[in-house]
Amino acid sequence: MKSDLYSTLTEKINSGNFSSIFILVDENTEKYCLDIFLQKSKIESFNQINIPSGESNKNIESCISIWDQLNSFKADRKSLLINLGGGVLTDIGGFAASTYLRGISFINVPTTLLGMVDAAHGGKTGVDFKLLKNQIGVFNEPLEVLLDNEYLKTLSKEEYVNGYAEVVKHSLLTDKSALNFNSLVKLDLFKDSEDIINNYSQIKNEIVESDKYESNIRKVLNLGHTIGHAVESYSHISERITDLKHGEAIVIGMITELYISHKKLNFPIKDLLGIKEHLSKYFGQISFSESDIDQIYDLMIYDKKNSSNKINFVLLNEIGDPIVDQTVSSDIFKESFLFYNDLL
Ligand SMILES: NC(=O)c1ccc[n+]([C@@H]2O[C@H](COP(=O)([O-])OP(=O)(O)OC[C@H]3O[C@@H](n4cnc5c(N)ncnc54)[C@H](O)[C@@H]3O)[C@@H](O)[C@H]2O)c1
Structure with a gap:
């Protein structure tokens, strides 16, 4: 710098x-x-x-x-x-x-x-x-x-890695091949911090610039956050699950929401599995019970991004091609946690 x-x-x-x-x-x-x-x-x-x-x-x-x-x-x-x-x-x-x-x-x-x-x-x-x-x-x-x-x-290694969740999110949203997920995985998370910070903050800034008040395109930045925020809040009240950091919860949100993207929009299975495997190198895995999943679902209903009592998701057609205001049934929501838990 x-x-x-x-x-x-x-x-x-x-x-x-x-x-x-x-x-x-x-x-x-x-x-x-x-x-x-x-x-x-x-x-x-x-x-x-x-x-x-x-x-x-x-x-x-x-x-x-x-x-x-x-x-x-x-x-x-x-x-x-x-x-x-x-x-x-x-x-x-x-x-x-x-x-x-x-x-x-x-x-x-x-x-x-x-x-x-x-x-x-x-x-x-x-x-x-x-x-x-x-x-x-x-x-x-x-x-x-x-x-x-x-x-x-x-910064502790744990806190540093926590920030990688949002880097991955930005890499999934961009249609620039030099910056998308497939290019990001070639970087060294620890040695290439300067490039990572400059390039991946820029992706957010460009999106925000075109829609400062989140009436449309800025909503794509909520990828992983509809489920992720509910998981994060749930971890703070649950006695079974330890408190999750923001990035850890967003990783769970991204994996489940990409599974939903696969089921609803044919997001390629190869990419879904590749992203899950890549994230598992940096983030641990939580095991969710049926009761956890039900309570996370209830919390999500109160998410501020929802309108008309519907839960609005950002999903991906493919890497770099997000689509906003997608509704999802409770069945697919629950299934996505089975996928996260390696039970599918
Ligand atoms: N406004 C937005 O658009 C936006 C986007 C994403 C996330 N967020 C919010 O960001 C928050 C998470 O932020 P975070 O992950 O930075 O966590 P944090 O702010 O809690 O920082 C993590 C820990 O690191 C410590 N710390 C900070 N800098 C340090 C340094 N240089 N050396 C040593 N210790 C240091 C902090 O004191 C804290 O204990 C969440 O509340 C999330 O909702 C906001």
Whole structure:
């Protein structure tokens, strides 16, 4: 990545447009990322705001804490919030900034692979509410997203791999052969991080650019998320299944939704099996019981993307050819979990 990566950010900060600068961190990004950020951005005058890490803190209480801290530092409408962290932190920080005093500017500096390729881009901000993912939020674009893969050096291997789920998703959506899934598998996930971040975040940005408010084409980015979000929420309430990270749940969502694509749209079986096998190199397998599957189905009914009480899926005709607003019967839904569990 270029050495003048921070020059646009430094220029914006020194432009005189902002009355005060705030940097939002959690305990991990405070420890591992803040010094790097301060050294590279050359920001000297700022106030620090802390929230606790983790999906269980992606809630309105964290926003209240941010608003309280902004108040105590006398932030005003010309203040700027810099979100330094993973997808949880940029989602919360973006929402807190977008609603504070009817909206102050914010910049995202993602520090996880998942944040760099996906969460920090596109202006979806928000928090979870009553076990449902991202129920409360607004669309609001950050002023800038600064991508610096130096932050990845301190990220655990498990968290790094977690971000690969969204990379694979983007590779399944693109019709560019140099970037699609068959090209992605030729890259080294660990050595080629710079290419992966730049190329696969670009796929998302191009889709978002053509449909900022998700009235049509942007819905394709929900591939794997209709089932994946329900699986993720379910893992937080189930005593049988351990808490899943976002990427782990999205992998389950992608495999089941690609099986449904195969059944409904003839998505090629060879690709389906190849994708499942590739993902199994990086992600473990969960065994779902019949009762788990029923409860996941019930949770999915409440997914915010559904309209008229129907469950809308993104499916694939083939790699690079997604189709939105597909309805699926409960029978095929359940069958897709048998496929995931290697029972078909
Ligand atoms: N807004 C969107 O468009 C969008 C898209 C995809 C996902 N998301 C959201 O993103 C969230 C998941 O994000 P995530 O996977 O980045 O998880 P995360 O933000 O919870 O980060 C994972 C962990 O890594 C720590 N961490 C972050 N950077 C670090 C670093 N450089 N070194 C060491 N530790 C570090 C964090 O403190 C946290 O404990 C989910 O809530 C999901 O809903 C949002």
